[in-house]
Amino acid sequence: MSPLERLTDRVRAQLPGAAVITDPSRLRTYECDGLSHYRATPALVVLPEDVDQLAAVVGACAELGVPYVARGSGTGLSGGALPHTEGVLVVTSRMRSVREVRPEDQRAVVEPGVINLDVTRAATPHGYYYAPDPSSQQVCSIGGNVAENSGGAHCLKYGFTTNHVTGVEMVSPDGEVVRLGGDAPDAPGYDLLGAVVGSEGTLGVVTEVTVRLTRLPEHVVTVLAGFDSTDRAGAAVSAIIGAGIVPAAIEMMDALAIEAAEAAVHCEYPEGAGAVLVIELDGSQAEVEAEYDDVVQLCEKSAAFEIRTAVDPTERALIWKGRKSAFAAVGRISPDYIVQDGVIPRTALPEVLGRIAALSEESGVRVANVFHAGDGNLHPLVLFDDAVEGAGDAAEEVSRAILDLCIEHGGSITGEHGVGADKAAHMPKMFAADDLDTMQLVRCAFDPAHVSNPGKVFPTPRLCGEVPGRRKGAHPLQEAGLAEVF
Amino acid sequence: MGDAALTAEVDGVAVGEVATPCSTDEVAATLRGAAGGGRSVVVQGGGTKRTWAMPPRSADLLLDLSGMDRVVEHAAGDLIVTAQAGTPLAAVQEHVAAAGQRLLVDETIPGSTVGGVLATNASGPARLLAGTMRDLLIGVTMVRADGVVARAGGKVVKNVAGYDVGKLLVGSYGTLAVVTEATFRLHPVPPVRRWLTVPFGSATEAQRLVQDVLAAQVVPAALEVAVDGDARSVTLLLEGRGAGVDGRAQAAAGLLPGATSTEERPDGWGRYPWDPSATGDDRAVALKLTFRLSALADVLEAAADLAVRGSAGAGVLYASMSGDEPAAVAPVLTRLREVCGRHGGAVVVLDAPAAVKRTVDVWGPVPALDLMRRVKDEFDPDRRLAPGRFVGGI
Ligand SMILES: Cc1cc2nc3c(=O)[nH]c(=O)nc-3n(C[C@H](O)[C@H](O)[C@H](O)COP(=O)(O)OP(=O)(O)OC[C@H]3O[C@@H](n4cnc5c(N)ncnc54)[C@H](O)[C@@H]3O)c2cc1C
Numbered sequence: 001m002s003p004l005e006r007l008t009d010r011v012r013a014q015l016p017g018a019a020v021i022t023d024p025s026r027l028r029t030y031e032c033d034g035l036s037h038y039r040a041t042p043a044l045v046v047l048p049e050d051v052d053q054l055a056a057v058v059g060a061c062a063e064l065g066v067p068y069v070a071r072g073s074g075t076g077l078s079g080g081a082l083p084h085t086e087g088v089l090v091v092t093s094r095m096r097s098v099r100e101v102r103p104e105d106q107r108a109v110v111e112p113g114v115i116n117l118d119v120t121r122a123a124t125p126h127g128y129y130y131a132p133d134p135s136s137q138q139v140c141s142i143g144g145n146v147a148e149n150s151g152g153a154h155c156l157k158y159g160f161t162t163n164h165v166t167g168v169e170m171v172s173p174d175g176e177v178v179r180l181g182g183d184a185p186d187a188p189g190y191d192l193l194g195a196v197v198g199s200e201g202t203l204g205v206v207t208e209v210t211v212r213l214t215r216l217p218e219h220v221v222t223v224l225a226g227f228d229s230t231d232r233a234g235a236a237v238s239a240i241i242g243a244g245i246v247p248a249a250i251e252m253m254d255a256l257a258i259e260a261a262e263a264a265v266h267c268e269y270p271e272g273a274g275a276v277l278v279i280e281l282d283g284s285q286a287e288v289e290a291e292y293d294d295v296v297q298l299c300e301k302s303a304a305f306e307i308r309t310a311v312d313p314t315e316r317a318l319i320w321k322g323r324k325s326a327f328a329a330v331g332r333i334s335p336d337y338i339v340q341d342g343v344i345p346r347t348a349l350p351e352v353l354g355r356i357a358a359l360s361e362e363s364g365v366r367v368a369n370v371f372h373a374g375d376g377n378l379h380p381l382v383l384f385d386d387a388v389e390g391a392g393d394a395a396e397e398v399s400r401a402i403l404d405l406c407i408e409h410g411g412s413i414t415g416e417h418g419v420g421a422d423k424a425a426h427m428p429k430m431f432a433a434d435d436l437d438t439m440q441l442v443r444c445a446f447d448p449a450h451v452s453n454p455g456k457v458f459p460t461p462r463l464c465g466e467v468p469g470r471r472k473g474a475h476p477l478q479e480a481g482l483a484e485v486f
Numbered sequence: 487m488g489d490a491a492l493t494a495e496v497d498g499v500a501v502g503e504v505a506t507p508c509s510t511d512e513v514a515a516t517l518r519g520a521a522g523g524g525r526s527v528v529v530q531g532g533g534t535k536r537t538w539a540m541p542p543r544s545a546d547l548l549l550d551l552s553g554m555d556r557v558v559e560h561a562a563g564d565l566i567v568t569a570q571a572g573t574p575l576a577a578v579q580e581h582v583a584a585a586g587q588r589l590l591v592d593e594t595i596p597g598s599t600v601g602g603v604l605a606t607n608a609s610g611p612a613r614l615l616a617g618t619m620r621d622l623l624i625g626v627t628m629v630r631a632d633g634v635v636a637r638a639g640g641k642v643v644k645n646v647a648g649y650d651v652g653k654l655l656v657g658s659y660g661t662l663a664v665v666t667e668a669t670f671r672l673h674p675v676p677p678v679r680r681w682l683t684v685p686f687g688s689a690t691e692a693q694r695l696v697q698d699v700l701a702a703q704v705v706p707a708a709l710e711v712a713v714d715g716d717a718r719s720v721t722l723l724l725e726g727r728g729a730g731v732d733g734r735a736q737a738a739a740g741l742l743p744g745a746t747s748t749e750e751r752p753d754g755w756g757r758y759p760w761d762p763s764a765t766g767d768d769r770a771v772a773l774k775l776t777f778r779l780s781a782l783a784d785v786l787e788a789a790a791d792l793a794v795r796g797s798a799g800a801g802v803l804y805a806s807m808s809g810d811e812p813a814a815v816a817p818v819l820t821r822l823r824e825v826c827g828r829h830g831g832a833v834v835v836l837d838a839p840a841a842v843k844r845t846v847d848v849w850g851p852v853p854a855l856d857l858m859r860r861v862k863d864e865f866d867p868d869r870r871l872a873p874g875r876f877v878g879g880i
Contacts, residue, residue, distance in 0.1 A: 102778075102780070103701075148646065149646045149650075151644060159617075162650070163621050180854055182831075183829075185613075185776060185801060185802060186657070189852045190861055191620060191657055194654065195650060195654050197650070198650050215700070215701070244586055244674030246674065283726075283730075284704065284705050284737070286729055286730045286731075286733020287705065287729075289729070290730040291727065294727075343642045343644050343645055345566075345641060346563065347563035376564075410640070411642050412640050412645035412646075413647050414646050416646055430648075432637070435636045435638060438663075439649040439651055441861075441864035445857065457649075
């Protein structure tokens with residue numbers, strides 16, 4: 001029997017029948033995540049219901065040397081949950097209970113398959129919410145968020161997943177259940193939790209997450225400002241940040257992105273705008289009102305030709321509708337598109353947007369820009385028609401060139417979508433060989449055999465030297481009498 | 487502190503030699519040399535926390551980074567700053583203040599350097615608003631034990647490319663690699679800062695005040711408690727625009743009846759409840775207590791006979807007691823560990839006289855220790871960086 005067959009037998013013996021999928025047509029439904037041009041059919045799919053079942057699967061994988069890939073909701077945009085054809089896909093969609101909501105501790109404890117928005121839904125009656133809000137929050141899982149260190153429009157003020165997760169329980173690549181962090185901050189020892197968040201499933205599978213809950217703001221104001229160019233809108237962003245204001249969100253869309261949103265959801269953004277800003281202020285009523293006056297003034301100074309203000313939830317939703325639908329809306333003006341995710345220092349915005357426009361002009365490939373302007377996280381949408389020969393390649397080329405621009409300006413190849421399968425090849429452009437080697441020391445500590453989501457993040461795996469395995473007896477230092485009096 | 491008398495030993499352990507590199511390359515050359523000679527290396531910035539945690543098993547080489555004291559880059563428009571590890575935190579603050587900005591971490595001990603604060607993850611009241619170094623650090627240059635120079639993170643706040651190695655270095659007490667440069671996100675200096683202080687009677691009352699503030703809409707920038715004998719108070723810091731702070735102060739006054747208000751930083755704000763300048767046997771037993779927020783009253787009760795100060799709103803308190811009678815420390819520690827442990831947290835002895843460190847478990851129980859050892863084994867397989875200083879003898 002092959003290792004995979006032995007594994008399948010073992011897993012069948014330990015998990016309920018419905019939790020193990022081997023039927024080829026059902027396996028195929030898991031062949032890709034949100035980045036659908038990467039496809040691979042997994043050899044086996046398991047849907048464990050609890051940590052014990054999950055640990056049994058991972059333990060068997062470790063023992064038999066079979067690779068596995070974790071999957072939450074499969075909305076990832078970098079092919080992080082792309083299955084391994086010779087391996088197991090461990091899906092968390094049956095681990096969806098919100099275990100605890102404790103407003104008095106500002107904490108909630110949830111299973112990894114819980115949908116991001118459901119955490120907020122559970123906390124809202126208590127006056128709290130879960131701050132990281134990826135646009136995919138109605139479908140993506142907390143486990144996926146932890147793996148990607150996901151952000152959202154509001155992370156400008158509130159930070160990313162890593163700033164809102166205080167503890168996890170996880171199954172390490174050798175099948176052991178470990179806890180990192182917890183309710184309290186600053187757990188003694190290395191901040192392994194900090195390394196696990198954003199590690200894209202390569203350091204183990206998270207089975208429970210303790211998150212920080214944030215007090216719902218008393219007051220929220222959303223401003224929509226229309227400008228004739230992205231330069232002017234960018235100047236307004238600089239002015240706002242320069243004035244010491246940290247809005248909850250500042251999002252920008254350029255003319256093409258606005259056109260797409262208009263076609264899709266009729267958001268009625270200011271007519272003829274070359275760019276719009278969506279600026280959200282939140283906090284105590286008194287503070288928000290004080291900031292609001294300044295923001296409006298600064299937008300006017302940067303030649304905003306129209307400013308709309310929304311205070312109630314319905315009006316705010318209307319303003320956000322255009323922005324939130326932007327990715328999907330692009331489908332209205334182009335049959336195919338690539339969503340890019342790159343970061344630049346915010347002050348380089350005018351220069352980089354200019355270069356992107358030039359790239360677009362030279363290549364004839366249209367690029368719509370939608371982005372988190374406050375922190376320089378660009379999401380250029382590179383449009384093409386796959387039916388036209390060579391169009392896909394041309395779009396790929398423009399998309400790659402945009403990443404190069406980000407690196408050239410001291411930025412990053414990904415601000416929130418992750419490296420996954422898609423950008424592993426770009427890592428050496430951003431990091432030196434020694435940098436990548438150092439990161440992989442962490443990989444070697446957690447997963448020396450490279451069974452947990454192999455082939456992702458790093459272009460070439462590091463040889464991990466001797467595989468330490470589980471330490472059964474005393475630590476060598478302890479044996480030598482050098483350490484651990486306690 | 488280039489003072490020879492001070493650098494001759496680290497917490498009672500004799501130093502073989504002192505090196506004072508001025509650049510990352512010099513640190514790398516020094517570490518390559520040390521690797522070749524199999525020598526242990528202990529790093530020091532301002533030396534303000536040199537005795538924290540366990541004494542190293544040996545200190546063949548003391549790497550004094552106080553010569554690496556430059557702000558390398560301040561990109562005001564991007565709200566980031568890069569500084570060499572030996573730069574005093576105060577110097578960074580002064581530099582960025584010119585642009586109306588601040589690195590949102592407190593100088594809990596005067597003379598602290600960027601690298602030292604990072605390596606110990608020291609924090610003060612500002613942690614409620616911005617977290618700690620772990621949350622502010624966005625990029626780092628390090629020299630590994632084998633002398634290899636590596637970088638992680640970058641110069642932009644939003645970046646998920648590769649592992650966040652910087653987080654592993656924060657709070658690692660110099661046992662994984664030597665940090666030579668670090669990049670941080672900055673925050674604007676608010677136009678107005680106002681402190682509201684109110685005395686409290688019982689621990690239960692303190693908890694009620696803290697919970698009321700957290701549940702209200704006053705958006706505290708810091709929420710501290712201090713207990714020193716009979717002087718017991720809760721202090722709320724509000725930051726923002728004048729009108730905003732006024733409005734919130736009004737709301738807060740209802741929650742903290744009888745509070746006094748000031749726009750002058752109160753005495754002792756952001757400082758530990760012990761004298762950090764004391765050395766040797768004069769040192770107090772300095773403790774860090776963590777717990778879930780709703781456990782404040784229980785923790786204050788358990789620490790009733792200690793001097794206490796800290797971020798009640800974040801679940802972190804510092805406490806001190808005399809170390810004159812080492813035998814008296816263990817029972818107190820056991821009691822505090824029982825309470826904090828029950829409430830999801832831990833107690834660490836940050837510093838204490840040698841006699842106390844010998845008799846108590848400085849770090850306490852550490853979950854996932856096996857994984858931590860494996861990380862150490864990868865970064866520093868010969869265990870030459872601050873050997874024995876960290877958890878589990880790492
Ligand atoms: C329309 C749309 C909008 C989006 N907007 C945003 C946005 O605004 N911000 C943003 O950051 N992202 C965004 N994304 C990307 C995506 O939603 C996030 O990366 C999300 O966190 C993925 O969650 P998931 O549950 O779908 O994970 P999956 O796609 O299933 O997996 C993602 C990665 O996480 C790993 N993983 C999953 N579960 C676990 C676990 N329990 N333990 C360990 N590893 C695990 C997988 O192996 C994989 O590497 C968007 C995606 C779409 C389709």
